[in-house]
């Protein structure tokens with residue numbers, strides 16, 4: 433085998449996570465050739481260590497809780513969860529960390545996979561180092577897309593790096609449920625994993641320097657906080673872990689800023705993400721390795737002065753550009769970007785106007801997220817705080833979801849809450865948050881209303897079926913009032 437070789441494609445994508453795969457798919461669908469470079473598993477973090485395995489860890493307990501919220505169904509499920517079966521189902525969802533299925537998908541989509549670590553080594557040039565040390569330089573005719581994602585951020589807490597802390601990877605791929613798990617971080621990962629490991633039988637202690645789930649409406653975080661406490665999770669909120677150590681018996685000890693100490697068998701760090709840009713050749717372009725990539729509305733990478741690189745040949749999509757660290761938003765960016773690159777190559781005009789084919793307007797106006805805690809949290813668009821900070825004149829409309837007939841029927845003692853944020857000037861919905869059991873599937877109606885900018889007057893004509901939880905819409909509108 434030669435030590436180095438060179439190939440040319442229309443587009444080269446670095447990173448075969450969900451975002452890279454979708455960019456490559458769209459450019460090939462647009463008539464171009466594409467190579468995708470991957471140094472680990474095709475499918476990325478989401479498939480093997482994030483979305484899929486963590487949701488598989490959470491699902492059985494959620495179904496069990498749903499059954500227990502009804503007297504006869506609850507009576508029928510007398511046993512507890514079998515963690516081994518939960519882990520076996522999780523293994524199926526990760527294909528046992530084997531990416532052959534996803535490689536097959538790339539093949540049938542007409543995308544060339546180049547295995548190895550990619551680094552930008554020149555204009556439109558990516559040099560791939562294979563595991564045997566040989567290199568291939570893949571040259572792009574039109575564009576290079578960075579879709580290298582993110583990794584767990586380890587905060588500079590004294591002693592933390594020396595105790596072999598878990599990140600999302602060890603949590604998602606867990607083989608033995610620890611008796612005691614300490615979690616640092618009360619964001620989405622921390623809250624979901626506190627739910628999962630508590631359900632799976634661990635005694636969980638969570639430490640967060642903020643309230644729980646600071647990214648969503650406070651009432652949603654409060655309901656999750658109450659439920660975790662009721663489930664026996666020990667929560668230390670608005671305090672920091674200042675020191676971590678492991679003793680000779682293997683136990684981990686955390687010292688908190690309020691003087692409390694916590695002992696556990698393992699510690700999971702869930703304090704946000706860091707971009708996978710450290711070893712990507714960014715220095716060749718005058719960019720700083722290890723930084724998030726700043727992009728313009730075309731997703732073109734910007735230099736320190738906010739200017740796209742010469743000829744705009746370099747793009748970044750997904751986690752690495754920090755716009756929305758969510759698989760579905762990364763894939764949304766990928767569809768717009770892939771189509772834009774293909775259109776540019778054909779000499780077609782782009783439509784980058786708000787909601788245009790090549791624009792990523794929803795990243796700013798309609799970011800959707802479901803947090804799979806118990807209760808679930810589903811949110812789209814702006815929170816009250818976000819809308820006020822954006823200088824918008826808003827109305828906040830709240831409703832007790834438990835008072836909706838469909839919810840009362842869904843589960844005994846249903847507890848939940850919904851909020852809609854209305855833009856007073858345009859009289860359209862700009863934000864929606866729901867917290868409660870099984871609210872995930874209620875989200876898309878709100879997303880459609882926000883993206884469609886449906887006037888509230890017209891929403892009165894979207895008649896929710898009785899008795900479903902979707903009647904929350906009627907109740908929100910009635911609470912808001914029709915004669916304003």
Ligand SMILES: Cc1cc2nc3c(=O)[nH]c(=O)nc-3n(C[C@H](O)[C@H](O)[C@H](O)COP(=O)(O)OP(=O)(O)OC[C@H]3O[C@@H](n4cnc5c(N)ncnc54)[C@H](O)[C@@H]3O)c2cc1C
Nearest residue numbers: 447449451471476477478482483550581750751757758759
């Ligand atoms: C615990 C957890 C749970 C999550 N759950 C959800 C969820 O339920 N829903 C949701 O929407 N989002 C969820 N997310 C977020 C989601 O995982 C990310 O938004 C998503 O994975 C981003 O996709 P990506 O393609 O940008 O990056 P990644 O999935 O990180 O993929 C990037 C790929 O690039 C490769 N790569 C990196 N550098 C190079 C290089 N130099 N050369 C070659 N290859 C390289 C990597 O190996 C990787 O395969 C979760 C995140 C975590 C941590």
Ligand SMILES: NC(=O)c1ccc[n+]([C@@H]2O[C@H](COP(=O)([O-])OP(=O)(O)OC[C@H]3O[C@@H](n4cnc5c(N)ncnc54)[C@H](O)[C@@H]3O)[C@@H](O)[C@H]2O)c1
Nearest residue numbers: 587617618619620621622640641642702703704757802803
């Ligand atoms: N269901 C989903 O959609 C889902 C699930 C998991 C993760 N994700 C995505 O993955 C990304 C990463 O999630 P995450 O939970 O790691 O990050 P995050 O940004 O959601 O939360 C990090 C939390 O850690 C806290 N923190 C930071 N430093 C700390 C310290 N030194 N001590 C104690 N607490 C500290 C922060 O205050 C914050 O509450 C998020 O953007 C999220 O959207 C999505």
